[in-house]
Amino acid sequence: METLPAEETVDVGPPWPTKITVLLREGLLPWQELNVTAFLASAVAAAVPELVGRPYEDGDGTRYLAMFRQPVLVLQADAGALARARAGAIERGLPTAVFTADLFATGGDAENRAAVRAVRGADLDLVGIALHGPKNTVDELTKGARMHP
Template identity: 60%
Template sequence: MDDTIPPVRFDTKIAVLIRDDLATWQRLNATAFLVSGISTAAPEVIGEPYADADGTAYLPMFRQPVLVFCGGKELLTAAHRRGIDRGLTMSVFTSDLFATGHDEANRAAVRAVPADQLDLVGLAVYGPRNAVDKTTKGARMHP
């Protein structure tokens, strides 16, 4: 690794907020789905493809860290409202999605519930660092 590359401070932030009462597999599953939404809506967050010393090619990933937080149901509801009010790019994962098996069913499950009644188990937000910090206020880093 080249230690001469200076650290970068990003003006934007990617944060995932996961409900703290989920099973481990649910936390991991929801996190994976949530960040996939950010990558498609904000292509500027994707870096260049990777390659190892042998020239084996790998997919590009986020160009900046993804911070994963956790909190209770009420915190997720408040963060969701703050994210909407700030106009942040956001993906959501509701409890209903654990029982669906494909994208069309996922979208139908979310579409069937008004925003203020979603049973959120996770959300991901992307935007200006300060706005994301205010949106996730009260959450703690995932252990």
């Protein structure tokens, strides 16, 4: 099997200048927390592809998918904190993803987008959001949220 080409640039390591954060609403079921986190993280990867590193390869030459170059912080907060973080992120132009309670009952991507489109931003029943931006800004927007247990 072909080996990976040499890195053309040096990966940026800690401390990272930006932060990827998933903010979950308190009280979700465990399967909901995992589902929401996976969907929201995929949105950040799609919107900011430079955050994704290079593919992995083990000692046998088996290749694996690339992952984010930096950690994803998962936090919890109440519904009001999610709404404030969403509004602040939109106001600042940060890449933002939303997951609403309605999406637990839809059957696919087109239905998901229609469910979000049907509600004004300030009225979304948010169960999770994902943000990417400068560390200080993301920290400010998620102030008071707690690390997910």
